[in-house]
Amino acid sequence: xxxxxxxxxxxxxxxxxxxxxxxxxxxxxxxxxxxxxxxxxxxxxxxxxxxxxxxxxxxxxxxxxxxxxxxxxxxxxxxxxxxxxxxxxxxxxxxxxxxxxxxxxxxxxxxxxxxxxxxxxxxxxxxxxxxxxxxxxxxxxxxxxxxxxxxxxxxxxxxxxxxxxxxxxxxxxxxxxxxxxxxxxxxxxxxxxxxxxxxxxxxxxxxxxxxxxxxxxxxxxxxxxxxxxxxxxxxxxxxxxxxxxxxxxxxxxxxxxxxxxxxxxxxxxxxxxxxx
Amino acid sequence: xxxxxxxxxxxxxxxxxxxxxxxxxxxxxxxxxxxxxxxxxxxxxxxxxxxxxxxxxxxxxxxxxxxxxxxxxxxxxxxxxxxxxxxxxxxxxxxxxxxxxxxxxxxxxxxxxxxxxxxxxxxxxxxxxxxxxxxxxxxxxxxxxxxxxxxxxxxxxxxxxxxxxxxxxxxxxxxxxxxxxxxxxxxxxxxxxxxxxxxxxxxxxxxxxxxxxxxxxxxxxxxxxxxxxxxxxxxxxxxxxxxxxxxxxxxxxxxxxxxxxxxxxxxxxxxxxxxxxxxxxxxxxxxxxxxxxxxxxxxxxxxxxxxxxxxxxxxxxxxxxxxxxxxxxxxxxxxxxxxxxxxxxxxxxxxxxxxxxxxxxxxxxxxxxxxxxxxxxxxxxxxxxxxxxxxxxxxxxxxxxxxxxxxxxxxxxxxxxxxxxxxxxxxxxxx
Amino acid sequence: xxxxxxxxxxxxxxxxxxxxxxxxxxxxxxxxxxxxxxxxxxxxxxxxxxxxxxxxxxxxxxxxxxxxxxxxxxxxxxxxxxxxxxxxxxxxxxxxxxxxxxxxxxxxxxxxxxxxxxxxxxxxxxxxxxxxxxxxxxxxxxxxxxxxxxxxxxxxxxxxxxxxxxxxxxxxxxxxxxxxxxxxxxxxxxxxxxxxxxxxxxxxxxxxxxxxxxxxxxxxxxxxxxxxxxxxxxxxxxxxxxxxxxxxxxxxxxxxxxxxxxxxxxxxxxxxxxxxxxxxxxxxxxx
Numbered sequence: 001x002x003x004x005x006x007x008x009x010x011x012x013x014x015x016x017x018x019x020x021x022x023x024x025x026x027x028x029x030x031x032x033x034x035x036x037x038x039x040x041x042x043x044x045x046x047x048x049x050x051x052x053x054x055x056x057x058x059x060x061x062x063x064x065x066x067x068x069x070x071x072x073x074x075x076x077x078x079x080x081x082x083x084x085x086x087x088x089x090x091x092x093x094x095x096x097x098x099x100x101x102x103x104x105x106x107x108x109x110x111x112x113x114x115x116x117x118x119x120x121x122x123x124x125x126x127x128x129x130x131x132x133x134x135x136x137x138x139x140x141x142x143x144x145x146x147x148x149x150x151x152x153x154x155x156x157x158x159x160x161x162x163x164x165x166x167x168x169x170x171x172x173x174x175x176x177x178x179x180x181x182x183x184x185x186x187x188x189x190x191x192x193x194x195x196x197x198x199x200x201x202x203x204x205x206x207x208x209x210x211x212x213x214x215x216x217x218x219x220x221x222x223x224x225x226x227x228x229x230x231x232x233x234x235x236x237x238x239x240x241x242x243x244x245x246x247x248x249x250x251x252x253x254x255x256x257x258x259x260x261x262x263x264x265x266x267x268x269x270x271x272x273x274x275x276x
Numbered sequence: 277x278x279x280x281x282x283x284x285x286x287x288x289x290x291x292x293x294x295x296x297x298x299x300x301x302x303x304x305x306x307x308x309x310x311x312x313x314x315x316x317x318x319x320x321x322x323x324x325x326x327x328x329x330x331x332x333x334x335x336x337x338x339x340x341x342x343x344x345x346x347x348x349x350x351x352x353x354x355x356x357x358x359x360x361x362x363x364x365x366x367x368x369x370x371x372x373x374x375x376x377x378x379x380x381x382x383x384x385x386x387x388x389x390x391x392x393x394x395x396x397x398x399x400x401x402x403x404x405x406x407x408x409x410x411x412x413x414x415x416x417x418x419x420x421x422x423x424x425x426x427x428x429x430x431x432x433x434x435x436x437x438x439x440x441x442x443x444x445x446x447x448x449x450x451x452x453x454x455x456x457x458x459x460x461x462x463x464x465x466x467x468x469x470x471x472x473x474x475x476x477x478x479x480x481x482x483x484x485x486x487x488x489x490x491x492x493x494x495x496x497x498x499x500x501x502x503x504x505x506x507x508x509x510x511x512x513x514x515x516x517x518x519x520x521x522x523x524x525x526x527x528x529x530x531x532x533x534x535x536x537x538x539x540x541x542x543x544x545x546x547x548x549x550x551x552x553x554x555x556x557x558x559x560x561x562x563x564x565x566x567x568x569x570x571x572x573x574x575x576x577x578x579x580x581x582x583x584x585x586x587x588x589x590x591x592x593x594x595x596x597x598x599x600x601x602x603x604x605x606x607x608x609x610x611x612x613x614x615x616x617x618x619x620x621x622x623x624x625x626x627x628x629x630x631x632x633x634x635x636x637x638x639x640x641x642x643x644x645x646x647x648x649x650x651x652x653x654x655x656x657x658x659x660x661x662x663x664x665x666x667x668x669x670x671x672x673x674x675x676x677x678x679x680x681x682x683x684x685x686x687x688x689x690x691x692x693x694x695x696x697x698x699x700x701x702x703x704x705x706x707x
Numbered sequence: 708x709x710x711x712x713x714x715x716x717x718x719x720x721x722x723x724x725x726x727x728x729x730x731x732x733x734x735x736x737x738x739x740x741x742x743x744x745x746x747x748x749x750x751x752x753x754x755x756x757x758x759x760x761x762x763x764x765x766x767x768x769x770x771x772x773x774x775x776x777x778x779x780x781x782x783x784x785x786x787x788x789x790x791x792x793x794x795x796x797x798x799x800x801x802x803x804x805x806x807x808x809x810x811x812x813x814x815x816x817x818x819x820x821x822x823x824x825x826x827x828x829x830x831x832x833x834x835x836x837x838x839x840x841x842x843x844x845x846x847x848x849x850x851x852x853x854x855x856x857x858x859x860x861x862x863x864x865x866x867x868x869x870x871x872x873x874x875x876x877x878x879x880x881x882x883x884x885x886x887x888x889x890x891x892x893x894x895x896x897x898x899x900x901x902x903x904x905x906x907x908x909x910x911x912x913x914x915x916x917x918x919x920x921x922x923x924x925x926x927x928x929x930x931x932x933x934x935x936x937x938x939x940x941x942x943x944x945x946x947x948x949x950x951x952x953x954x955x956x957x958x959x960x961x962x963x964x965x966x967x968x969x970x971x972x973x974x975x976x977x978x979x980x981x982x983x984x985x986x987x988x989x990x991x992x993x994x
Contacts, residue, residue: 015795020806023813023873026824029835033827041833083723091720106721113728115978116735117930119955120971123964124734126352135356147727154720179716208817210933215349218358219302220337226819230937231309231341233823240827247820254815262808265877348959351745374746375962465942527831530854530943663746665960676944680856704961706746 027251034244041240056245065220066228066249072138073207073224074253079142080149080206081199087146088153088198093183095154096161097169107158113151121147122215129216136218144212149202156201160194161187196264204254225250299332299605302359303613304339304346307626312556317625321618328612332605343368343468351375360600361609363413365468366401367664369593373404374663374706379596380407384607390632393616397656398631401591404661410593411614414623415631416649417656418476418577418587421540421550425571426456434575441547441578442513445523448546458523459514460536460545463679465672469533471664472588473549474671477507479586479657480579486660487667488700495662495705497696504689506580508678515679529679541567549577551590552649555627574648576655589656591631662705670695738968745962757969767970769945770953773860777949778928781867782921788868789875789920790913796880807880811873818870822937825866829853853939859947866934871927875920882916883909918989926978950974 033041040051060066095107125144126135134140164187172182188195210226217223229246307313308321325334339346339359347368350359354377364372372378385391385408398412420434427434430451435441445458462470478487481503489498514524525544528535540548541557541564557564577587594613600606612618620635629649630636636650674692677683683691699705739757743750761767796807813821828835829852840848852858886908894904932951935941941948941956950970958967 012795012798012800015791016798016800016803016806019792019795019810023810023869025835026828026869027812027816029828030824087720087723090716091724094716094720109729110724111982112975112979113724113732115926115930115982116728116732116975117932117951117954117971119932119951119958120735120968121731123352123958123968124731124738127734128731130353130355135353136358143727147731150724150727154724204815208819210817210819210937214340214345215352218337218349218353218356219335223337226817227340229817229819229823230345233819240833243823244827247823251816251820254817255812258812258815259808262811265811351959351962371746376748464940465944466940527850527854530851530939663962665962669956669960673944676942680943682856682944704744704746704963 030244030247033240034248037241056241059242060246060249066246068220069223069225069228070249072222076138076141076145076224077203077206079138080145081202083142083146084149084153084202085195085199087150088157089183089195091154092157093161093187095158097166110151110154118148118211122211126215135216136222138222141213141216141222144216145206145209148209149205153198153202156198157194160191164190193264196261200257200261203257207254299602300335301332301361301602301605301609302335302337303361303609304350304359305363306339306341306343306346308338309341312626313622314556314625317621320621324618325612329608332609334609344466347371350377354597355599357597357599357601360597360602360606362595362597363592364595366591366593366659367468369402369410369595370404370661371663371665372595373409373661377598378409379598379603380409381411381596382408385411388611393632393634395631395633398591401589401658402593410595411610412591412631413594413614413619414592414628416551416553416590416628417652418472418549418551419649419652420547420575420577421554422547422573422575423567423571424573426546435578437578438510438580442517442523445514445547446518446521449523450518450521454521456543457525457545459547460524460528460539461514461549462531462533462536463672463676464530464532465669465676467532469536470672471668472590474507474675475659476549476577476586476588477510478503479588480583481506483584484586484657488660488662488705495700497700499693501689501693504692505685508675508685508688511675512678512685543567552627552629552645555645556625576652585655586657587652587655589658591658666699666704667696670699735968736972738965739972741965743964745964753965757966760966761969761973766945766953770948770950773947774929774949777864778925781864781928782924784868785871785875785924786917786921788872789879792872792876793879793883796876797883811877813870814874818933819937821866821870822934826853826938829862854943856943856946859939859943863935863938863947866938867928867931871924878916878920879913882913886912922985925981929974929978
């Protein structure tokens with residue numbers, strides 16, 4: 001009986017190969033293309049050993065201002081993450097711990113807020129930004145993108161805090177700690193997976209966001225990578241090599257972050273459920 | 277908290293006062309953004325605009341890089357004052373005027389010493405309701421670009437009628453065994469080029485008259501179902517005749533300008549409805565150079581039986597944002613962009629023609645390419661000043677149903693006729 | 708005293724949220740009752756006119772149908788494939804930790820990049836997919852899939868699956884790993900078959916996770932604009948048009964803001980209805 005369970009059925013190997021091919025080959029393919037010259041990509045051969053080059057990366061960095069866009073994307077993404085975490089932690093904690101009137105309404109509204117389509121939200125959002133002179137500013141973009149991340153962060157963190165026993169809070173309070181201190185010193189250290197995932201989610205959403213930025217960006221000082229990539233893919237000098245390199249550029253940071261954060265991925269997302 | 281806020285506001289105030297000394301203007305231009313005009317020209321532009329206009333700091337960000345995206349972004353943010361100057365298509369100019377986003381340039385233009393250099397029909401194309409809303413920097417008329425080497429090789433006659441176009445193109449596809457297709461056209465629903473190509477055929481069928489005419493302040497459709505049916509029949513024949521050696525490669529349905537232009541210089545098609553800008557690809561690679569320099573020739577687009585010579589006239593304007601905080605600085609920038617040297621440089625780099633007499637006489641345009649396209653100018657027909665977005669979408673949707681075999685030319689023509697009438701009476705085209 | 712601090716915290720958080728999300732939301736709902744059009748300077752209230760026009764609008768119903776099909780098929784497939792992936796990843800194959808770690812990368816890649824990757828692979832002539840098809844003798848099927856009437860919609864579905872199945876997979880894997888091994892052992896001692904063990908132990912164990920995943924992904928997929936827009940723009944003709952792209956077109960091609968807003972409100976109502984029904988059926992298990 002025990003031996004039967006340890007043996008891995010050959011179908012698992014096949015399944016693994018199929019899944020792996022489907023999910024990872026596109027990424028590997030574009031990585032491969034980013035190191036090849038334009039003509040060696042379009043020559044129609046599946047694999048050719050010739051034509052490897054770093055030229056694509058050089059081009060987009062020099063000609064495409066990609067370093068500037070990366071910097072903008074980074075600043076914006078970090079700011080969005082901080083804002084979302086701040087709001088999410090405070091709001092999530094309060095929702096989790098306090099018996100507030102109409103609490104369920106708030107929770108439902110928080111949930112509903114994720115449902116309203118972004119395409120439509122831009123217009124009133126933009127009108128508001130216009131009145132407060134926030135168009136084409138980093139702050140404006142941060143605010144706009146946070147509308148996408150705050151509801152999820154708050155919802156996620158509330159769920160995670162729910163899974164932490166109140167006895168911890170009470171013990172801290174009995175020792176004389178205030179609410180904020182309790183949150184900071186006791187609860188947060190235990191909530192690393194939840195916080196990690198909330199920040200990871202916020203960062204990724206901000207990093208890849210195109211819609212909001214397309215409306216709010218007016219100059220190089222605020223342009224981000226998704227805009228640059230979209231522009232490049234419609235450029236007259238349509239070089240797949242450059243596009244591939246730009247794609248890797250935009251993908252790499254998220255992959256690296258993912259590698260760092262993935263150990264918290266599961267526990268962060270499911271919090272209480274997994275523990276039970 | 278209050279102290280920090282105070283310091284912060286003082287800082288902002290100081291910074292804004294400092295920036296008041298130089299005027300910051302943003303200029304959106306598709307060819308600058310995508311590099312279509314070549315980085316050499318953009319560099320020249322940046323250096324010389326600094327020299328000519330030292331008080332103005334022109335941003336090096338030239339906008340989203342696609343006309344579609346530029347329009348959407350401009351509509352949303354024009355009231356912020358930036359971009360102060362924007363390049364675009366006349367269709368877009370019409371839309372911007374309807375929305376009250378761009379400035380009327382009559383006063384500026386009339387007091388400009390160089391105004392007589394501009395070609396009258398180019399200026400006329402930039403007028404809406406008798407007022408000038410843009411300064412033209414680029415003018416071109418469409419024609420048939422074809423591979424004279426292929427025609428010579430198979431001893432074919434260059435088509436002058438629609439039916440000749442279909443049969444000749446089919447022959448070429450067959451003779452090359454499908455390696456080279458006889459003809460290519462754009463058909464993506466969001467593609468301005470597809471619309472412009474359609475309009476060339478339409479102008480031929482409609483006797484060079486506008487699709488919409490203004491009668492007592494209302495726009496009315498000036499076309500018939502038969503006309504649309506005739507054009508859709510052309511598209512149908514190009515797509516389905518002589519299968520499997522069809523004139524047009526069915527895999528290219530839904531194609532964009534990239535597919536057409538880049539495909540031509542890669543040798544994939546023998547004929548395309550084109551304009552002079554494709555010359556800008558001459559340095560892409562050796563094949564492109566050979567095809568454009570040695571193997572290509574230009575002639576008028578073929579016409580239908582009972583039709584007249586006509587082709588889409590494209591004039592691209594440089595426009596001023598109505599909400600810019602520095603209109604005179606913006607005007608100075610526009611004057612620079614459309615000055616003789618700047619315009620000659622831009623157009624020769626892109627392979628298009630300048631709508632200025634002095635620029636046109638620049639030796640850089642004294643070559644067979646420019647002369648061939650210049651010769652087609654009289655055929656050009658421009659667009660009526662309406663919001664073309666909805667009709668464009670309707671036309672291309674109808675065309676797509678034909679080339680995808682979803683409707684017959686007649687069904688599509690009837691649908692389109694009704695839809696355009698609907699749009700005209702709904703008032704969405706403007707007033 | 709300490710409770711008040713809590714209230715203030717809450718107020719701050721909700722204040723931010725209210726400003727950023729609810730104000731635009733309310734403005735949006737308000738717009739749906741007007742005839743606001745960017746081409747015209749004046750706006751009037753027109754009551755339910757937009758909604759009545761929507762009802763008679765064939766393009767709306769096509770987009771509605773496509774959205775419905777897309778969401779149901781995609782989420783259902785994600786659920787099933789997610790379970791299969793989780794089962795695969797659960798095995799003790801050498802190097803499995805690497806795969807577990809890397810498979811969710813598809814979710815973090817920006818959508819612009821994802822679409823471009825797949826468009827690149829679908830290019831006729833030098834696209835990876837078409838080259839493979841040609842080499843195994845299916846040359847007739849080698850085409851630009853996003854431009855084909857038959858294949859564009861399935862391709863859009865594949866894009867969604869590619870992006871989200873690993874998310875399901877990892878979530879299910881975690882849930883499965885939380886199921887105590889003893890339960891399985893006890894069941895096999897009792898003579899339960901592999902399928903019975905799966906049906907009566909695994910499935911209930913991942914139920915909670917599954918419900919959360921479904922909820923999230925129904926919302927995401929239904930509201931997902933970028934994938935369809937960047938890949939096909941809703942075409943060819945209407946073949947891949949979904950509600951978000953239809954809304955976008957109404958706003959940005961016809962400048963019909965009021966009408967577009969009403970589509971947005973309908974979308975919101977649909978999701979609310981789904982949430983309501985879903986909560987009713989499975990509510991107890993998700994709180």
